[in-house]
Amino acid sequence: MALQMVLFRMLVLVMMCSVLNAFEGASNVINSSCSEYCGNVSIPYPFGIENGCYVEDWFEIVCRSSNDSYDLGFPKPYLKKLDLEVLKIDMDFPGQVSVNYPIFSSCTDGTNSKKNLQLEKSPFIFSATNNSFIAMGCNNSALMLSIFPDDSISFGGCNSPCDRAPFTNRSHCNATNCCQTTIPSDLQEFSTTMQPKSSYNNGSSKCKYAFLVDQNWFETNFTEPNQNMSVPVVLEWGLDNTTFYSLPTMKNMTAREYKNSTYNCGWWLTLRNFTGRICVCRSGYGGNPYLLGGCGDINECANRDLNTCTLDTRCENTEGSYRCVAAKNTKLSIIIGVSTSLGVLFLIFSGCGSYKVIKKRMRIKRKEKFFKQNGGLLLQQQLSTNNEVNVENTKLFNSEELEKATDCFSVDRIIGHGGQGTVYKGMLADGRIVAIKKSMVIDEEKLQAFINEVVILSQINHRNVVKLLGCCLETKVPLLVYEFIPNGTLAEYLNGQNEEFSPTWDMRLRIAIEVAGALSYLHLAASSPIYHRDIKSTNILLDDKYRAKVADFGISRSVAIEQTHLSTLVQGTFGYVDPKYFRSGQFTDKSDVYSFGVVLAELLTGEKAISSTGTRDTKSLAAFFVSSMEENNLFNILDSQVLKEMEKEKIIAVANLAKRCLNLKGRKRPTMREVAMELEANQMSQKLAFDLQQKYGEIEDVKIEISEQCDVVSISTMSSMDSAIATSSFDTKPLLISS
Template structure:
């Protein structure tokens, strides 16, 4: 009797530990529809009917559409009323049909896209592109609800005619760009145009657009990929799951991540695993009880490597077992091998000789190609002597300096490439940047950086020591800067050498001096085009060194702007440059203003922790000043060490740099002078004698700004188009 009671309570404990998700999976595996009568499979956590889906956001409804008196069954996400084209459990994506936005009036039009707000779905930045089509169509994406942040956009060129079938984005009436991650909602804006044809702006699945799109019309819908995530803790009630310190829950067939936000909050980026996945060696649906089934690798020759042996399938894997009657074949093989050993050795020696000759010829070809590009850039910049003085390293020397580009030598990653720490034969410590991609565009950026840096001789600009022209990928050799980036220094708050107010002010002065030199004192004006705190390095004495000139450009002395496709980094790009495509020296001033705001606040240029309309530090900083809340957002060390008068002066200067009208911004020469004047200003004892109580400081900030700036209402809110 006691044994029976013990077994009974053990059974109760096991039953109670089974989660609600597993119970639901038992129900849906037997009674829930697998599709709507079409070719779209509906796996759990999606479902049709009560009890067949994990939550209301994942409910699918089936409808029939009639065309030419024929009915076609379709699947729809009920909460969004969007037709479902495909659900991918492994990738955590759902492909839907989404309407395009069109404007046929010639005026400004906009559309709010906020169906996904507070849902577990986002628009996939990995799969989708933002496309604008039409004659001189300027279309863009803006944040909701205030439409104060620009997410991106582009302007399509015009061929003086309507769309042509099959044109897509081949440079005529069309342009496309990427979209930001974690995008739930946005406003699409089409600028006014004199074209008599319709203009379009829409999100679209990039693969479908490249292979299937022909010509738009105002009523059509196109495929768009949505990513989704789940709070896995809602599925599991096991005590080991709830109290675990690890960030995963797993068993022999599947694993789950469970440190994700709940439905309605912003989700993680695509690089993070969402929900559950079957383990390697299993396939199926990890959200169903027993849904991950073993793969028979032996049934598919591409899944096993058992060539001359017998394959035996095991749980989650396979093994190769020697065949029973292969001994005669082994004897024959060994005998034949002895007979052809000499031939094999001779063939191998010949192959090595031929390969070496091919490698030498390829190096000679690459060297010639890059030298020709360098010569072309030299002639266009009138900088032949400085480029010729750039040292040319050979590939073997740089491989030896970095232990064959060992992962242990990596000191940084970036959009342009990977940076390694190396030691040359003469004992010098250097930084070697190796390009990530082998293509013509990266080669042009490589040549451009060599030519630009060869023109510059400034103590606050990183020095180029040389380059390598022998191999496919680009290699640039710089002086080694030991103390990392300004971003790491500000955010990390180095305890041994903390970022004091004097250090911050000195770094700002040094960067301003370097930019003034580029704009005014170099042999020809240079626009950096990517000023940000991660491109400002700190040497052994924490002096600033401006780096990364891959997208920089030289301009003629009498040239006022540079017309290019928009390049740069979100949070630092000048809104005026984004809208017009014209980069000026004042665009670098705007980016410097963002860096100055980072130095004052210790905040990142873009942060998801702030509210939707102040994710941009520029917008957050300006709105805080206009709301008399400057001292609420400053870094604690700045508040503790700096005098309020000096803080106000630097903050006003940053605000002027962030003015949405480029003409209203100061030049880098003026910025440098004002910062140096602030540094040299005698120390004042208190702020109270001039401003009264601290509560009145915010009012005085606005008064001082009225004197130094024409516009007191500018801010990131001013970026949005006129209604």
């Protein structure tokens, strides 16, 4: 009896400890004095209400009563620094917080604009995965101007068509008085402009609306907008390094302790002024990874969807996992025992050969799964229907080779971030230095851009276009392998970030000729015409000898030879987009010419395509450059290095060429072939003048002779454009297709 009593007390003690441990694991706050809820919304750490309950000021929550009579004063949580009502806080990857965000409305016929909430320098961004941009109203044209931390600007939006049936209780847009589009990644600041497309009205409300909204909520809960309405918007969040290392889970922690912990912390995103990190519980654990002991073991056996045990086995929970054991059935145990023995004997006699076959099959199945998931079938379809694509030199890399090349994709190897993914520097087994682009989590839109870039680059064989070495589709996300271009972008070079080699006029002119030659090749000499559609100084890379390499073909398109234009949704970068393309949605080869004209203006002035300083009369460099020339004010806006090194007549010739490229009427712009020829003629006349001056010295009569010979060179060059283009800047090697 005494022994039974002791056992009973021990059992009670164990049960009490289990209950206490479960309660501690379930807590989402840093200490017992912190409120876990405001109203019916859970407030987990690192968010908090009272002092000492949140990790830093951006995560402070104020809990105050609602002014809405419908809620009867029920308390609601608000992000204090942003004054936004919090609807839900999600601790999964990536960290998300849903907030109530007011819509933008206008009930007038004119153009209206609104600058929205700015998240710059905060640990929040608008989620590109969960949110959509919506425009509603009869013939409503809504434009979203997005501003990024690196001062780049892009724009998007859509036009909601007009229909004679008014908007009534639909769960999502169906192209009637409503349209929707995606938003860019890493968005922290944007402004909205609405303008009517015509005077036509279907008799419904004249009010028009434009807003960001949680796509899932919009499809299931949205009914009809009104002027004072707010809708859910999803923000993603992370912690900067200083805040991250002040967490209770990270203070004084050794690398070994972190490796053995139940949580994992990594990079979220990197912006100009903010690098975000988030934590998640490791596989098999759940809870709050920002608290000591916050991640507890998940009982997979309690949920049938979390284990793979069959009806003939019994699930047993283990720390961080589970196992399936045989049920207590004598006959079944005998059968399993005999089968296991035979299986062991079979494995012993089969030896290494069988093991290798099984391992190879598993590897093939895994690769086939990822190949399909990463658009391999779509890529095969594109390649099989495009006879001009040359894939002989496009290698399919294996994942082990690329992991070794990048030290398992170490953060120390990151050399850049883009809209499609992260770029790493790596070294292959043969010693070649390469750039490896690791795509983001693939959705349908990003998958199309990835496949498009592979197909486009497989058609191109030109020394001034970045070379695609191959790709890898057998990993969770697809990888592209390019030649490594060491000297950054043309934008960085012009902005003085390279102090060792300043951008002289000779180098600027050579770069312009190389880019013009590459674009002329794409338009005329490729197996089928290719429109780049995103020419800008940040998409022009410089190799070890500062030769230009045109890059980023994610939105490029190949067209039929007889086709004169593409009709697409407007894409590109603000400041470089052809105004005619923006108005009509029709992209032609002359649209690439306009973008190149902006780059040529950058080379002449050293200015950015879009000014954020306000020192110019207009933010657009294209408009500023053309107006300055028309006012005979060219030499006041040119870069001092250009004025110092180059004769005025040569400068004026290049400036006039840039002005012609920027003509608002596309038919009056030159072709890229003509642009390349004129730039080369300028370079040849400049070289001839230098050679004659070296030969005869500083004599006035010789200057006259130089000028006369320059004119002869220019005239002869322009009259024999076809022969010169074939022997100078264009690399027109034919693309071979294996039979």
